[in-house]
Amino acid sequence: MIIIGEKINTSLPGIKEIIESRDTPALLELATCQAAAGAGFIDVNVGTGVGSSLDEIFSMEWAVQVIQGQVDTPLCIDSADPAVLEAGLKARNGKPSLINSTKAEEKNLKQVVSLASDYQSPLVGLAMDETGIPATVEERVRACEKIASACDKHGVPLENVYFDPLVLPVSTDVKQGLVTLNTLGVIKEKFPAAKTAMGLSNVSYGLPGRSMLNTAFLHMAIYAGLDAAIMDPLDKRLVSAITVAEALTGKDRYCRRYTKSLRGKH
Amino acid sequence: MIIIGEKINTSLPGIKEIIESRDTPALLELATCQAAAGAGFIDVNVGTGVGSSLDEIFSMEWAVQVIQGQVDTPLCIDSADPAVLEAGLKARNGKPSLINSTKAEEKNLKQVVSLASDYQSPLVGLAMDETGIPATVEERVRACEKIASACDKHGVPLENVYFDPLVLPVSTDVKQGLVTLNTLGVIKEKFPAAKTAMGLSNVSYGLPGRSMLNTAFLHMAIYAGLDAAIMDPLDKRLVSAITVAEALTGKDRYCRRYTKSLRGKH
Numbered sequence: 001m002i003i004i005g006e007k008i009n010t011s012l013p014g015i016k017e018i019i020e021s022r023d024t025p026a027l028l029e030l031a032t033c034q035a036a037a038g039a040g041f042i043d044v045n046v047g048t049g050v051g052s053s054l055d056e057i058f059s060m061e062w063a064v065q066v067i068q069g070q071v072d073t074p075l076c077i078d079s080a081d082p083a084v085l086e087a088g089l090k091a092r093n094g095k096p097s098l099i100n101s102t103k104a105e106e107k108n109l110k111q112v113v114s115l116a117s118d119y120q121s122p123l124v125g126l127a128m129d130e131t132g133i134p135a136t137v138e139e140r141v142r143a144c145e146k147i148a149s150a151c152d153k154h155g156v157p158l159e160n161v162y163f164d165p166l167v168l169p170v171s172t173d174v175k176q177g178l179v180t181l182n183t184l185g186v187i188k189e190k191f192p193a194a195k196t197a198m199g200l201s202n203v204s205y206g207l208p209g210r211s212m213l214n215t216a217f218l219h220m221a222i223y224a225g226l227d228a229a230i231m232d233p234l235d236k237r238l239v240s241a242i243t244v245a246e247a248l249t250g251k252d253r254y255c256r257r258y259t260k261s262l263r264g265k266h
Numbered sequence: 267m268i269i270i271g272e273k274i275n276t277s278l279p280g281i282k283e284i285i286e287s288r289d290t291p292a293l294l295e296l297a298t299c300q301a302a303a304g305a306g307f308i309d310v311n312v313g314t315g316v317g318s319s320l321d322e323i324f325s326m327e328w329a330v331q332v333i334q335g336q337v338d339t340p341l342c343i344d345s346a347d348p349a350v351l352e353a354g355l356k357a358r359n360g361k362p363s364l365i366n367s368t369k370a371e372e373k374n375l376k377q378v379v380s381l382a383s384d385y386q387s388p389l390v391g392l393a394m395d396e397t398g399i400p401a402t403v404e405e406r407v408r409a410c411e412k413i414a415s416a417c418d419k420h421g422v423p424l425e426n427v428y429f430d431p432l433v434l435p436v437s438t439d440v441k442q443g444l445v446t447l448n449t450l451g452v453i454k455e456k457f458p459a460a461k462t463a464m465g466l467s468n469v470s471y472g473l474p475g476r477s478m479l480n481t482a483f484l485h486m487a488i489y490a491g492l493d494a495a496i497m498d499p500l501d502k503r504l505v506s507a508i509t510v511a512e513a514l515t516g517k518d519r520y521c522r523r524y525t526k527s528l529r530g531k532h
Binding site for chain 1: 436437440441443444447469473474475478479482483485486489490506507510511513514515516518519520521524525528
């Protein structure tokens with residue numbers, strides 16, 4: 001399981017201020033702690049929702065340069081704006097990145113998949129189109145098929161695609177947990193070469209005991225075929241859930257990582 | 267999710283003594299506490315491995331009569347010996363029971379399925395045959411097919427069959443968690459009318475932190491299609507795992523049981 005560290009995201013409390021004030025030590029602390037906790041990628045999302053596209057471009061260049069000056073962990077360049085994605089990729093100077101993300105909307109798809117091709121970078125493909133997040137497995141898989149077909153056209157191999165089945169709160173529609181998990185399963189069947197990635201915490205939005213729900217959903221998602229989780233790598237409960245789920249699903253030879261993770265605890 | 271309370275089983279510490287000494291208050295306490303905790307069935311396994319078949323028959327009759335004198339919860343009559351199963355079913359006097367169990371071995375199958383037919387009782391069918399527990403999904407499903415065909419022949423509807431995919435420790439073969447979960451999935455696909463049941467704790471045998479592994483395995487199994495768990499209904503961690511998993515898999519309308527279960531805790 002690959003952990004995509006989610007802590008550098010301006011939608012989280014305090015992060016917007018770090019980006020706007022160019023607070024280098026605070027940004028580096030967020031990157032180094034996630035790297036030390038085992039993140040496979042560190043997500044960098046610097047959009048503030050105000051100012052021009054240029055503001056976000058400058059913020060992305062700054063953040064990427066600051067982080068890669070100290071941290072070797074690959075970065076996940078995260079923006080809804082293809083120009084910001086490109087600025088981040090350029091600033092990486094050929095170092096490994098993950099593009100986050102495209103959806104199955106023609107213009108967006110063409111621009112982002114071209115970047116993935118030009119920079120030979122893997123990308124996250126969201127199971128949604130211009131009309132939003134579909135309610136059913138079939139429609140989400142159809143969005144993934146459009147993304148797969150655009151990738152094929154631009155010479156981006158499926159090995160470089162992380163499909164995100166997307167997750168909506170079960171508090172507003174109790175079927176949504178199953179829709180996400182079943183979408184994961186169908187993606188792994190239809191595109192065995194592709195990978196899957198998703199954030200978990202949306203599933204429990206609006207309910208009490210969220211950590212318990214997120215942990216259980218991670219267990220199920222790993223069984224259903226999740227390859228990468230967008231999460232806080234410092235969340236010990238979620239990290240332990242990964243170790244446990246991998247021991248149970250044949251991904252931990254002789255259960256060695258699992259038993260090692262418990263050393264000193266029992 | 268149906269909980270089959272597992273606490274009255276002579277393979278557990280102290281239970282053999284209760285059965286042999288005909289300790290009525292102790293037996294009743296084990297039954298009433300499981301009923302109060304929400305067990306859908308109370309398993310009754312009184313085999314001691316010594317003495318004749320008659321000893322086990324007398325013990326079963328005694329246990330069934332004592333329990334049903336005080337507790338209305340259906341009983342799960344549990345023995346490897348069809349004569350003991352029949353004694354238990356007779357003692358039930360037509361009250362609801364679950365026969366536990368048959369395997370796909372010709373003689374055993376014929377005797378136990380005949381009982382299910384005569385007593386119009388549901389039964390547990392183990393995904394194994396005379397050679398033991400198969401290592402692969404395909405062989406376990408084949409054992410279930412043999413059981414399904416015997417049931418069909420004796421007029422036992424699939425609605426009355428609980429297939430047990432069986433679980434072996436991941437500590438000895440890391441693939442066994444997946445074999446069990448995938449067997450569950452295939453059973454639900456092939457026999458949509460049938461139910462599934464299994465004990466969980468074998469999966470974690472030989473490893474530290476067993477409760478954590480069992481909980482995660484229960485999350486996965488509920489997603490894979492488990493209908494009934496053979497477990498301790500007083501184990502709060504496992505009971506909570508059921509509530510959480512049902513909220514995530516669309517089995518808890520408006521997540522009401524989940525939020526109710528947390529009342530006063532958050």
